[in-house]
Amino acid sequence: MSLLILLGVPLVAALALAFIGDRKLAPEVNILGSAATFAASVELAFQVYAQGTILAGNNFFFVDAFSVYLTVLTAFVSMTTAIFSRRYMRREREHGTLGHRRMRFYHSMFQLFIFAMLLCLLTNNVGILWIAMELATLSTVLLVSLYRTPAAIEAAWKYFILCGVGIALALFGTVLLYFAAEKVLGAGGQALHWTNLSQVSDQLEPTILSLAFVFLVVGYGTKVGLVPVHNWLPDAHSEGPTPISAVLSGLLLNIALYALVRCKVLVDGSTGNHHSGNIMMGFGIISIMVASFSLLRQKDIKRMFAYSSIEHMGIATFAFGLGGPVATFGALLHMLVHSLTKSAIFFTVGHASQMHRTQEMDRIKGLIRGNPLVGWGMALGVMAIVGMPPFGVFASEFLILTATIKDAPLLAPFLLLGLGVSFAALFRRVQPMVSGEVPSWQKQMKVAHIPVILHMLVVLVLGLYIPKFLAGWFQTTAGLLK
């Protein structure tokens, strides 16, 4: 039941918002819809906590320890982003950058995007997972080009084409997967059900599955933002509206990684070796290195944090590739805390760039004196994201680093170098922005307090103490990934 509400609310809200259009209460309806989705997701989490894995709707829906925490995370960040976007988008309208029709489009597509991501997480069918992933791309393409500037259109076109090609390769991988599964499970929709596949994964033909994994890792890897197929990501993040940057970074990348990890479990079960893990470790470590050195060269604030997202998704991919209970636990925690921290940073970045009417970092100054919440929010957010204790990212990165030193000691220096360089790059850039005198071109405005404070509090708590149920879910998932 809560499954139906969870998927139904964003879909109905998308339709309703398309009708409501740019009325005064549209942002409130958006928040209300997301809050209802969040409530349903919490209800679902309680069910999973009480009963364990849930199968529903003639085995079409499937929720286990892995998907449930991402579902709650997705619903939570969508809700806080909706709260943030109320003030943010109102300001954009006042500046005259957006008209009625685009506001209507924005709200409607935001809800459709949430629906697509939740469908990815809740479906049991690997084919539907692919379709929902494509839907998530398509619903955000025109949001990236919302401002209709030449740069925004270019970014959206790149996003559309690169992710389209990537996802097409993932479909080829899915076809191969179905080809292997059909022999064991017989033809029909049941052969693509993850619950069935994971039970017979040791009977699936290893040659086909290792070929399929190559297509899947490149395909879904494009959406995760892994180097060298990451080119769309910094452009899409820097040119789209900030709430969209927040959900792209905080949620979509996670969902794509989720899809990849689900496929990896099947491939590992079939081949019985560590090849897929090695591929993921390779992509991960290259992403970390390239992204951390690219951080040094950035001038645009949103672009810089987009590269930081590539780096962190690289860390999570690397850790999933490494495998083992500690690294997997770290990767799962990292997905959670990175998502919360990065979206909080994007909220403050959005306000900061509106206050200065620019995204150029050289022109953003004196944030703490100008607006303490934005200034301290950004400073603390960046401290958290570079892995300073006591925040949650420290805990996850520490776990991953420990596991690396134990299982792959030769790669540990690269990981450390990446972390060190990004630490230096981010601090060098952010420190002048938050400190100093208030410049004459800075304007004061009302900001959304709740989302930033809420996110940072959760990240702080997760750094100090991980609740028992969450640790239990992480351990169950780690057992699944072996």
Place this chain on the structure above:
Amino acid sequence: MNIELATQLNSLLASLILLTAFALLVQRRMNALLHLFAWQGLLLAVSTAIVGYLGGAHDLYISSVLTLSMKVVLLPYILHKLIVKLKIHKEVETVVNIPTTMLMGIVLVIFSYHLTAPIRELSTLVTRSTLAVALATVMLGFLMMITRKHAVTQIIGFLAMENGLLFAATSATYGMPLVVELGVALDLLIAAFIFGMFFFHISTTFDSLDVDQMARLKEED
């Protein structure tokens, strides 16, 4: 129709699909490109129906009708309307010259045969030999997207890739489950709506659909 004949007919259709993929790669005139794309869709639809008959998989008839309506009628029609409205007729400049593109295409076909060799040995379906052609069609569509610098041609390359994927699904497994096929068609429909909007945005912002003009977003040194 006996099985032997149908199998041979299917192989013939596969080779014709590959031929259209190569023709798409080198054709420079926009209208001819659209015609070729529609022909490829038609061949795919017929081939899907034949495979459905061969394997007794009746879902494939639905998939065939879907392909026919989307790839032969709807998408070429939409693209034609857009081309007329945006007044695009002129030849499309390619980045790499035609003989080189052809050679690259041939290499990709050989590569596809090499890559699918283990799968062909494992499959028991009569259509298994066409899997390499399907992968080659995907790769040629990909090559087309890389070598062409016009927004419309890139989209046609993308759609040709999609054709190759559908062909792969029918030749390797007698088609994906129906719910997946329907979902893919739905996504394609939304994608068509989106690139239609895009053509307007690009041409009004940049005065032409040449994607080379889009070079603002680069890393500064």
